[in-house]
Amino acid sequence: MKIGISTGCLYPALTEHSFDQLIEAGFDLFEVFFNTFSELEPDALERMLYICQKHGAAVVSLHPFTSSFESYLLFSGYERRFLDGVRLYDMYFRSARKLGASMVVLHGMQTVYSSISTQEYIRRFGILAQEAAAFGITLVQENVFRHCSGDLNLLLEMKSRLGSLANFVLDTKQARRCGYQPEEIAIALGSSIRHIHISDCRQDELCLLPGTGCFDFDRFFDILGTSGYSGDCVIEVYGNQENDIPALCKARDYLNRILENNQSLQGGICI
DSSP states (O other): OOEEEEGGGGTTSOHHHHHHHHHHTTOOEEEEEOOSGGGGSHHHHHHHHHHHHHHTOEEEEEEOTTGGGHHHHHSSSOHHHHHHHHHHHHHHHHHHHHHTOOEEEEOOOBGGGOOSOHHHHHHHHHHHHHHHHHTTOEEEEEOOTTBGGGOHHHHHHHHHHHGGGOOEEEEHHHHHHTTOOHHHHHHHHGGGEEEEEEOEEETTEEEEOTTSSOOOHHHHHHHHHHHTOOSOEEEOOOTTTOOOHHHHHHHHHHHHHHHHTOGGGSSSSOO
16 A cells, blocks of 8 residues: 555645655655636646656546536436546546546536436446446546535445445545544445545544644554455545645655554555
């Protein structure tokens, strides 16, 4: 397991500037949070790929900036818009393939806009996941507050109905916001979790940099190890809260020290 970071931690800095600063700070594993269409154009992707290759870095996942639009685009009652939306998301799958990323993150349908059944939601996710797979990309459903995916029962039903097409990103801060302990979701979804957004917390604050709260990371990593998790963890905190590069580096080093001492992750998972 490696500790990476989301470029979104430095939002609203331009995505390429965030990437450059984090590379210079010694980060070498990334989730790239794109913020507009022009950042997905060939020249922009080529630049990012060149920087990765130059510094021996890797992009593991891509986060669409259209996440807040997915209810309307992909999960409304208008089937034709969904089919057009699948084609639109091809731009993310192509971009992920270009950068060598293996995953694209989906937020899905907001509960306030729910206009289709659970069965229809799962069917459409499956279609989109198959489209991603055609590009060699895994679509991962994130557990998100005020979204249908914030309900663990839905995630379990996706896993049951879709089998290998149901893959997930566990976001620890979103789990807390939805009333779950991250460990609870990790145990329930097991090896179907492919990716993790990690953060710390205190009783009064649900999203802090690792090492600045009271979350038991050692126990969390123990559970991941015994649940068969074989992916990485990326630090993802809100950019308007934590945009201090030294603080981000300190959080990375804190997590790396825990991983180095965690026995459950040392039998078969590379640290």
